[in-house]
Amino acid sequence: MxxxxxxxxxxxxxxxxxxxxxxxxxxxxxxxxxxxxxxxxxxxxxxxxxxxxxxxxxxxxxxxPKLLVEPTDDCFKEYNKLQVDLQQAEQKIYKEYRKKELKPYIDKIVIAKQRKLNDSVSTSSVLNEELNRMKVTQENIIWPTLTEPLDCVKxxxxxxxxxxxMKRTTPTKILVFTDLWEKGYYVTCGKKFGGDFLVYAGDPIAFHAIHIIRCIEDPLKPLHTSELVAFGRLGTSVKKKSVLATKTNETVNYITINWLDL
Missing domain, CATH: 3.40.1170.20 (tRNA intron endonuclease, N-terminal domain)
Known part of the structure; x- marks a missing residue:
């Protein structure tokens, strides 16, 4: 692939x-x-x-390579035309859907409108008013899902x-990711929890993460006590085990930090 x-x-x-x-x-x-x-x-x-x-x-x-070239004016014009066409198409679809949704209640809405205005109003005018309440704009347009690159870069x-x-990672992180994967875990990015990886026992769609992994590049470099305390408390607060991972001679070593309230 x-x-x-x-x-x-x-x-x-x-x-x-x-x-x-x-x-x-x-x-x-x-x-x-x-x-x-x-x-x-x-x-x-x-x-x-x-x-x-x-x-x-x-x-x-x-x-x-085509994506490395600055877009031309024609590209921007094509993009803007696509956006306008999508907005018009979605506006039409929305109106049809909304019309079906209002059909069982339109008579009651008309009666309520007449009472409020103390005047007669037509069903068609009330229906059009309701249908025009929502406009498809650049902010709420639903863009199609891209299942392959755009035609212009094919x-x-x-x-x-x-x-x-390799410039965007380290040998330690690569080895730790591979080791966790080979143990049968699902592994995702752990930045939002202050680590390098999050580890799941099953697919994240059905399981919560059980470990936060932080990779230590130099196992001989001292870690400040405050770092260990903060990492341990973080894991406890989000109900996950805080784990330090290091590499020694192509072997991964794991150390779990447990936070205990005494």
């Missing part, structure tokens, strides 16, 4: 590839797309996830060397 490397992001656009990554390889990634409150493709992978897949000969890293691609990704 192809991992698209653009703007320092490693993206997966294909729905088929996304399903395969999640089901067969326990690779979750992070949603980049969004349609209102619903996350959508593409997904962004961690450097460790991408390197793991490349090492397993499951994927290759590619780049689309075709020509170049393969990117794995060394590019």
């Amino acid at each position: 192809k991992l698209c490397f653009q703007n320092d992001n490693i993206c997966v656009y294909s729905l088929k590839d996304w399903v395969k990554l999640r089901k067969e390889y326990r690779i979750i990634g992070e949603y980049l797309g969004s349609s209102q409150a619903t996350p959508t493709l593409p997904i962004k992978l961690l450097p460790e996830e991408a390197i793991f897949l490349i090492n397993k000969n499951v994927a290759k890293l590619i780049q689309y 075709g020509e691609s170049i393969e990117v060397p794995k060394s590019i990704l």
Whole structure:
């Protein structure tokens, strides 16, 4: 499968590839797309996830040269036309849906309107007023889910060397991610909890994380007591085990920090 490397992001656009990554390889990634409150493709992978897949000969890293070129005026015009067309199409769909939704209640709405205005109003005018209450704008438009790169970047691609990704991670993080994956866990980004990785016993859609992993690059470098205390308390506050991971001769060592209130 192809991992698209653009703007320092490693993206997966294909729905088929996304399903395969999640089901067969326990690779979750992070949603980049969004349609209102619903996350959508593409997904962004961690450097460790991408390197793991490349090492397993499951994927290759590619780049689309056309995306490196400054967009032309014609591209912006095409984009603006697409947005206008989408807004008009969604406005039409919304009105049809809203019309069906109002049909059982429109008579009651008309009567209530007449009482409020103390005047007669037609059903069609009330219906049109209700249908025009909501406008599809740039802020609330629902963009389609991208299941592959846009047409303008299809075709020509170049393969990117794995060394590019190595600059965005460390050998310790790569080894720790691989070790946790081989133990059967699901592993995701742990930055929001102050770590490098979050570890799950099953798919995160059904399980909560059980460990916060922080990778220590130099196991001989002393850690300040305040760092250990803060990391241990953080794990306890979010009901997860705080774990330090180090690498020694290609072997991963784990140390769990437990916080006890005495």
